[in-house]
Amino acid sequence: MGTEIENNRVADEYDVVVMGGGAAGLSAAVTLGRALRSVLVIDAGEPRNAPAAGVHGFLSRDGVNPQELLKLGRAEALQYGADIMSGTAVGARSTAEPTDDSELAFEVDLADGQTVKARRLLVTTGLVDILPDVEGIRERWGRDVLHCPYCHGWEVRNQAIGILGSVPMAMHQALLFRQWSPNITLFLNDVLEPTEEQWEQLAARSITVVDGKVQALQITDDTLTGVVLASGTIIPADAVVTGPRLEARSDVLESMGVPMAEHPMGIGTHVEVNPLGGATSVPGVWAAGNVTDLNGQVMASAAAGVMAGAAINADLMMEETRTAVEETRQSALSH
Numbered sequence: 001m002g003t004e005i006e007n008n009r010v011a012d013e014y015d016v017v018v019m020g021g022g023a024a025g026l027s028a029a030v031t032l033g034r035a036l037r038s039v040l041v042i043d044a045g046e047p048r049n050a051p052a053a054g055v056h057g058f059l060s061r062d063g064v065n066p067q068e069l070l071k072l073g074r075a076e077a078l079q080y081g082a083d084i085m086s087g088t089a090v091g092a093r094s095t096a097e098p099t100d101d102s103e104l105a106f107e108v109d110l111a112d113g114q115t116v117k118a119r120r121l122l123v124t125t126g127l128v129d130i131l132p133d134v135e136g137i138r139e140r141w142g143r144d145v146l147h148c149p150y151c152h153g154w155e156v157r158n159q160a161i162g163i164l165g166s167v168p169m170a171m172h173q174a175l176l177f178r179q180w181s182p183n184i185t186l187f188l189n190d191v192l193e194p195t196e197e198q199w200e201q202l203a204a205r206s207i208t209v210v211d212g213k214v215q216a217l218q219i220t221d222d223t224l225t226g227v228v229l230a231s232g233t234i235i236p237a238d239a240v241v242t243g244p245r246l247e248a249r250s251d252v253l254e255s256m257g258v259p260m261a262e263h264p265m266g267i268g269t270h271v272e273v274n275p276l277g278g279a280t281s282v283p284g285v286w287a288a289g290n291v292t293d294l295n296g297q298v299m300a301s302a303a304a305g306v307m308a309g310a311a312i313n314a315d316l317m318m319e320e321t322r323t324a325v326e327e328t329r330q331s332a333l334s335h
Contacts, residue, residue, distance in 0.1 A: 001078055001079065001081065003078070003083045003084075004074070004078060004083075004084050004085075012116075012117060013038075013116070013117040013118065013119075014038045014039060014040045014083075014116065014117070014118050014119075015032070015037040015038045015039065015118070015119050015120065015316060016028075016032055016037055016038070016039050016040075016118060016119065016120045016121070016122060016312055016316075017039075017040045017042065017089075017106070017108050017116055017118035017120075017121055017122070018032075018039060018040065018041045018042065018122045018124060019042050019089040019092075019108070019121070019122070019123050019124065019125055019252055020041075020042070020043070020044075020123065020124030020125040020126060020249075020289065020291075021041050021042070021043025021044075021045070021070065021074070021084065022047055022048075022070070022124060022126055022289060022301065023069070023070075023073065023289065023298045023299075023301040023302040023305065024124035024126075024288040024289025024290075024301040024302060024304050024305035024308070025041055025043070025122070025124035025288075025289070025305060026041065026070070026073035026074060026076070026077050026302075026305065027073070027301075027302040027303070027304075027305030027306045027309065028122055028124065028288060028305035028306065028308050028309035028312075029041050029077040029080075029082040029084075029305075029309070030073075030076050030077050030080055030082070030306075030309070031305070031306050031309030031310055031313070032082070032309045032312065032313060033077060033079075033080025033081045033082045034080050035309070035310075035313040036081075037312075037313060037316070038081070038083075039077075039081070039082040039083065040082070040083045040084075040085065040116060040118070041077060041082055041083070041084045041085070042085055042087050042088070042089050042108070042110065043084060043085070043086055043087070044086075044087065044088040044125075045086055047066060047067075047070065047126075048126050048127060048128075048129065048290065049066045049142065049298070050066060050067070050142075051141055051142030051143060052066055052142040052143075052151075052152075053065065053142075053143070054066070055069055055298050056150070056151050056152070056154070056297075057150055057151065057297050057298070057299055058297075058298050058299045058302075059299065069298070087110050087111060087112060087114075088110065088111040089108050089109065089110055089111075089125075089252050090109050090110065090111050090251065090252070090255075091108075091109045091251070091252060091255035092106055092107065092108045092109065092121055092252050092255055092256050092285075093106065093107055093109075093255070093256065094106055094256075094282075094284070095107050095117070096284075103119070103319060103323070104119060104120065104283060104284035104319070105117065105118075105119060106118050106119070106120070106121050106284065106285075108121065108252075119284075119316060119319075120284050120285075120286070120312050120315065120316060121256075121284065121285045121286065122278075122285075122286045122287070122288065122308055122309075122312060123252055123253050123271075123280075123285070123286070123287045123288075123291060124287070124288050124289040124291060124301075124305060124308075125248075125249035125250075125252065125291050126248075126249055126289055126290045126291055127246050127247060127248050127249060127268070127270075127290045127291060127294060128246075128247050128249060129141070129147075129244035129245075129246060130244050130245040130246070130247060130268075131242065131244045132164060132166040132242055132244070134164065134166075134214055134215070134216060134217065134242075135215065135216035135217065136216050136217030136218075136219055136224075137217060137240075137242060139219075140217060140219070140224055140240070143224075144156075144223070144224040144238065144239045144240065145217070145224070145239070145240050145241075145242060146239060146240070146241050146242075147173075147241060147242060147243060147244060148297070149173075149176050149177050149179065149180055149241075150297065151297065152239075153177065153179070153180040154180070156180065156181065156238065156239040157180045157181060158180075158181050158182070158183070159181055159183065159238035159239055160181070160183045160185070160236055160237050160238045160239075161177050161180070161181050161183065161184050161185070161237065161238065161239050161240070161241060162185045162186075162187055162227045162235065162237040162239070162240045162241065163177065163184065163185065163186045163187065163240075163241045164187050164189060164214060164227075164240055164241065164242040164243075165186060165187050165188045165189040165191045165192035166189060166191060166242055166243055166244075167191075167243040167245070167266075167267070168192070168266070169243045169265070169267065170186065170191075170192055170241075170242075170243055171186075171192065171194060171198055173241050173243060174186040174202065174207055175201060175202075175205060175207075177241055178205045178207060182206065184205075184207045184208065185207070185208040185209075185210055185227075185235060185237065186202065186207055186208070186209050186210070187210050187212075187214050187227060187229075187235075188209065188210065188211050188212070189212075189213055189214045190212070190213045194209075210229070210235055212229045212230060212231055212233070213229065213230040214227055214228070214229060214230070215228050215229060215230045216228040217240060218234055224237065224238065224239065224240065225237070225238075227240060243267070245267065245268050246263070246267050246268030246269075246270075246290075246294040247268050247269050248260060248268070248269050248270045248271055248290070248291045248292075248294070249291060250269070250271060250291065253271055253280065253285070253287060253291070256280075256282050256285055257281075257282055258271055258280045258281060258282050258285060258287070259271075259272075259281070263294055267294055267295075268294050270291065270292055270293070270294050271287050271291055271292050272292070273286070273287050273288075273292045276307075276311070277307050277308055277310065277311025277312075278292060278304060278307065278308040278311065279311065284315075286308045286311065286312055287308075288301070288304040288305050288307070288308040289301035289304055289305060292304070
C-alpha cells in the first residue's frame with residue numbers, strides 16, 4: 001500500500017514523480033504502481049471541474065461527482081503502492097551528467113521548500129479557463145454557464161440556451177448546441193461578425209441572433225434567468241455557453257525548457273507531445289491530460305495517463321536493460 005502523506009515528508013527518491021492529481025495523473029500512478037514502480041503524486045488540489053455537479057462521458061461513472069471520482073482514483077493509486085501528497089511543484093531540473101550514456105535523473109522543487117528526486121517526471125497539471133469579462137460568469141461557471149455540449153448538453157436539453165460570442169468558436173457552439181435544444185440565441189457581443197454563409201446557417205437552423213454587447217447575467221434565487229445587454233435589455237436564458245481561453249498550467253514544464261505552443265484552433269496554449277505516450281521534447285519528461293489536450297474530457301485524460309504510465313515504465317525498463325548489459329560485459333571482461 002502507498003501512503004497518503006499528511007505531514008508532507010516525502011521519500012528521498014522515486015522512480016516517477018507525477019505532478020497533478022487529476023484523472024490523468026492518478027491513472028498514470030495506478031499503471032506505474034501495477035508495474036511495481038515507486039511513484040509520488042503531488043496534488044495541488046485545484047481540479048478544473050470542481051464547480052461541476054457531475055462528470056459525464058466516463059463509462060460506468062457517468063454523473064459521478066468530480067470529487068468522488070478523485071477519491072476513488074486516489075484509493076486505487078494507494079492500493080498499488082503510490083504515495084500521494086498535497087502540495088505544489090514549482091519547478092524541476094535535470095541532475096544527470098550531460099553525456100549520452102548517463103542515466104536520467106531529476107529534482108522537483110515544492111512550494112514548501114522540499115526537494116524530491118526522481119528518475120522520470122510526468123506533468124498532468126491541467127489547464128486554467130480564462131473566462132470572458134462578463135458579470136456573473138465566474139460565479140455560475142460549471143453550473144449553468146457551460147462550454148461543452150458533450151459534458152453538459154443533456155442536462156440543459158430543450159432549455160433556452162444563450163451562446164456568448166466571446167471567441168470565433170461561438171458560431172460552431174451555436175450550431176452544435178442546436179442539437180440539444182430548438183431554443184438557441186447567439187449573442188454577437190460586439191465580437192462576432194458572421195459571414196454570409198454563417199447567416200444562412202443560423203437562419204436555416206432557426207437560431208436567434210442578438211446584436212449588442214453583453215454586460216452581465218441575470219441571476220434570480222441562485223438560478224440563471226437571463227442575459228443582460230449593455231442597453232439594459234434582458235433576454236431570457238436558462239443556460240449560457242461560452243468559450244474560455246484555455247491555458248495550460250505550464251510553470252514546471254517551462255522551468256525544464258519544454259516550450260508551450262498556441263493550439264491550432266486558436267483556443268489557448270498547450271504543450272506538444274509525442275502522441276504515443278506523451279513524451280515531451282525534454283528526455284525523461286512526459287505530459288498527459290489537459291496540459292497537452294485542451295479539449296480532452298475526463299475519460300480521454302484518464303486514458304492519456306494510462307498510456308503515459310506505460311511509456312514511462314518501458315523507458316525505465318530499457319534504461320535498466322542497458323545498465324544490466326553493460327554490467328554483464330564488464331563482468332565478463334574482468335574474468
